[in-house]
């Protein structure tokens with residue numbers, strides 16, 4: 001059912017990440033395809049965020065961080081010197097734990113990316129992109145009459161959907177989400193989860209979550225990380241009913257440490 | 258992968274599971290006792306004992322309800338995963354199955370008073386041995402649950418064949434006897450139903466074992482690897498039901 005025949009959208013091979021001389025990721029290989037939402041789970045500090053950030057080179061912004069191994073997007077090495085990092089981050093968008101809208105209008109928050117990437121030649125097309133992105137992020141009806149208000153004036157859940165709209169606006173291929181719902185109430189969380197369902201297939205999606213039920217609800221594949229390694233990667237339904245590895249089992253059944 | 262020896266970080270969850278295992282052990286023990294009591298009452302024509310078995314079934318029904326409530330509550334409050342989830346689902350199914358075992362035992366006990374104790378029916382002489390084999394199956398099935406023993410669960414399913422074979426011979430012998438002794442048709446029919454009840458109890462013991470196997474391994478018994486199939490349950494129950 002979750003079997004895929006297409007080539008993986010992203011592929012990581014033997015990825016290692018160091019902060020100074022401390023190794024945070026110890027050789028992780030994984031394929032990410034368009035058809036399945038992938039959830040990363042694991043105890044705090046196991047390296048989920050660190051590994052996620054390697055997928056769009058966000059670790060480049062951390063001076064001490066060093067990444068080894070191969071990561072490809074459509075077969076192309078994203079760490080090659082030919083790769084335009086700004087372009088890469090448009091293709092592989094990211095949504096963070098804390099909603100971080102710019103202190104600008106709702107409209108400008110979404111229009112920002114398309115503008116700097118030159119995706120809209122005129123105002124009418126930019127309007128269209130903004131509307132489409134907000135519709136897809138499930139926020140349009142709530143904000144269409146107040147697009148000029150500040151993005152920071154929205155509720156937390158709305159801000160997070162605004163950030164998703166912002167990520168979508170540049171027409172990415174992959175969306176990375178790092179605990180996108182941890183600051184949201186159950187209703188706002190349900191809206192984001194519903195959104196993830198709707199975005200599935202159009203984008204490759206990876207989500208880091210501490211909420212096991214959330215991983216079970218939104219993903220088709222789950223990767224369990226522990227102490228910088230990926231212990232188990234498989235169909236979400238298998239991982240949560242019959243994991244192969246003892247460490248996975250102990251973690252998801254609440255027997256960890 | 259063996260069942261985890263580690264405790265849950267949330268200790269209350271372990272407490273819930275221990276309580277639940279205790280309830281399953283109790284309901285299983287009571288069902289086994291009911292089968293034993295019903296058959297002893299039959300062998301000794303002890304109407305008091307038969308009444309006790311019928312009465313005792315209420316306790317089994319109450320336990321079933323208690324287990325169901327506890328499983329549902331635990332699933333709702335603890336959001337169990339993996340082994341824990343499988344064990345809870347198994348517990349829910351087992352409690353339903355064991356309640357049926359209790360009903361069959363009660364049904365046997367009710368027939369004790371209806372059988373004319375003076376009529377000796379030689380054709381039913383295998384019935385105590387069949388009852389023993391059946392009671393042992395029930396006992397083993399619940400031991401398998403308590404020990405999380407998948408091998409024992411598989412053995413129970415294989416042993417069910419013995420009970421089926423008993424049933425087939427008793428069935429034939431009783432029918433032949435009733436044809437020759439029409440005055441025994443009343444008692445003979447009761448004995449036939451009793452044998453049938455035991456055969457059904459054996460089937461339910463295998464159901465319990467199948468749930469144990471699933472809870473322990475995460476696989477259904479039918480999808481076990483071919484090759485270790487020497488002990489596989491006989492699916493062909495020719496003539497038995």
Ligand SMILES: Nc1ncnc2c1ncn2[C@@H]1O[C@H](COP(=O)(O)OP(=O)(O)OP(=O)(O)O)[C@@H](O)[C@H]1O
Nearest residue numbers: 019024042043044045046047048049050051062064
């Ligand atoms: N900027 C940094 N500099 C140095 N070490 C870091 C840095 N960021 C993370 N680490 C270390 O790398 C390891 C992995 O951290 P990471 O943030 O990836 O974990 P995580 O799985 O995302 O945890 P959490 O679930 O708490 O978000 C940790 O030991 C952490 O201390």
Ligand SMILES: [Mg+2]
Nearest residue numbers: 048049050178
């Ligand atoms: Mg993190």
